Amino acid sequence: MADRQRADARRNYAHILAVAESEVAEHGGSASLEQIARVAGVGSATVRRHFPTRRALLEAVSRQRIEALATRAHELTGTGDSRDALLEWLTEVLTHAVTVRGLAAALAYDGTQTEPAQENSCTAALEEAAEPLLRRAAQQGAVAADATVTDLITLIVGIVLATEHHPAPAAQANRLFQLAVTGLAPRR
Missing domain, CATH: 1.10.357.10 (Tetracycline Repressor, domain 2)
Structure with a gap:
């Protein structure tokens, strides 16, 4: 079960990072963390857990x-x-x-x-x-x-x-x- 959770967390991270790369490419350093969360289909707390700042x-x-x-x-x-x-x-x-x-x-x-x-x-x-x-x-x-x-x-x-x-x-x-x-x- 723990391996499955870790695999899910890695996939989640990779997905959020891919969305973040796209948003930063479009909006630069001011890309919105909330917009990244919306596009990734996760809560903003999930984005902030992976990227606290x-x-x-x-x-x-x-x-x-x-x-x-x-x-x-x-x-x-x-x-x-x-x-x-x-x-x-x-x-x-x-x-x-x-x-x-x-x-x-x-x-x-x-x-x-x-x-x-x-x-x-x-x-x-x-x-x-x-x-x-x-x-x-x-x-x-x-x-x-x-x-x-x-x-x-x-x-x-x-x-x-x-x-x-x-x-x-x-x-x-x-x-x-x-x-x-x-x-x-x-x-x-």
Whole structure:
């Protein structure tokens, strides 16, 4: 009987997560937990049991993309020019965050914790994966020694959230990101 209940709970979770993915894709980080419950055909208490906070929901919806970005950071660590490798990874994070609604919100620091990455499993996973990539670039003098992965993720989140209603959000986000990494000095 317990195995059947666990199997039912797993199916229920998977169904709610699928509905949540659809709702977040449509409405972004502000997707309604109540609407998710209605579409999934469960009570809002059931949704909240699986996802006690909006952050937990967004993190669950973003988990696969975060894992892919973490894997990509590992792949790029130690390859080619350290700055180029770091910027390639950051550009991929930016691209994912612009094109996948809700990802920027999942990565955003919400102000409720004293340490941004400690209570945000998405940012913590990216920080752990990209730390060697950033450290190598810093050791080679290719980036500021005091830059952190959390700083860089925060920069990307800010750019994505600031451009999400722009007529061409991806192009504008990329332009602002390039401006941030090259600085304001004119190109020569």
